[in-house]
Amino acid sequence: MSDTEVRAVVAERAARAGAAVANERFRDGVDVERKGRDDVVTEADRAAQRTVIAEIRESFPDDAVVGEEEDERKTVPETGAAWVIDPIDGTHNYVRDIRVWCTAVAAVVDGEPVAAAVVAPALGDAYTADADGAYRNGERMTVSGVRDPRRGVVDPTLWWDHDSRDEYARACEAIVEGFGDMRRLGAAQVVLPTVAAGGLEGTISNLRANPWDSVAGVFMVRQAGGKATDLDGNRWRHDSTGLVVSNGHLHDEVLAAARAIEELD
Template sequence: MRDKGKTDVVSAADLEADRVISAAIRTAFPDHRILSEEGAQTHSFDYSGPLWIIDPIDGTANYVRGHPYFGISVAFALDGVVVAGCVHAPALAETFVATKHGGATLNGTIISPSSPNGLIRSVVSTGFPHDKSDIEKPLRRVRALLESCQDIRRSASPVLDIAYVAMGRLDAHTETLFAWDVAAAGLIATEAGAQRGNLEAVPINVPVDLFGGEVVFSAPSIFQELMAQLA
């Protein structure tokens, strides 16, 4: 295990999972490009054409401590539009899959989000950045959630948090994330019927499907109320 930053780590398992997944993609699709969390520093962020987006282990801090809440995320996009995605939680034996206009499933069973009667009856998950230099924004988010919803969760694997919104274990998730966090999980959530929004403007050079800035995934019944509360 080595540090990526003051509070972020990468394990040998991250690197090996990245190698195995990337090798399989390159063998099957040698002309396709790959955007992976572990290789993001060398990526040109050209989203055109066929692109695979990988997070080999989301929730590394959980994984290295033996906590089962971590996931593997793989998505496929064409010209910035995510058309297929999979989030696999190996320690929980759960696999979430979605295709564009094809719905979403958990272990082969169709899933859909919850329908809470108001934000005050909702459980919302969130997260904190590894870079603590601007901690005030997430702290304001937590305060807004504590004042308006039933309870909050912070489980440190946003790909699973978003997938849980898709199937109703959570009512919403909000956090500032990266393309590899939202690509597969975002498709799973929206194909299941959840709503998606951003509290900050999407840059013109970044596809909406791959932008995670102040992103919100929510059960439809509380989406507008949650967006207003967090604005």
């Protein structure tokens, strides 16, 4: 196998291992700690991250690791190989016994993802992406073919702090005025594969996404035929401001909704 193919295998293996650890503790009375007013963490997050890293280290002991918890680095290096991991994306759902959460792993080389896996064990879904495409439970997936905004469903993803609720309100308003319906799943790395699989036509935020909340899922969307940009319509990167993702057919409309959050022309 090529190096990229090996990374795809390891990404899936590591995501499945981390998700299994988290799932063992799901709905089991896990203690919840606060990292800030609006952010929570559990020992399940930390245990799952350690498991993911251990799986990666077996095959790539010298690669950089970008992870949400503990002392892992928080930025994606522009050169060399790295792994971007979120042990539990959707922790607020997790601690409320809601099934919409996942473990996400992306392999990155020179700042660009080359493979990814998102495993949502409570939902029974495992999403993967490699150089050849994107898959849900082993079946190739593609973005939806919807071209009429009135049939489109869009998710306002990421999370706006309490002092930015006006932006959250504008995001919701732009979606309900411009599209057929709105969903808010509460876990970006579940939302993004759902766009890739055709369940949503887009997702928007004006915020700068943490790499662990975005890199794996954006890669899946692109490999499934979709599009991801920043607020200016430029190709999205791990350090971009704004996250605008669509099935491609409705990208102009989704971008306009994202720009409305900050009342941009």
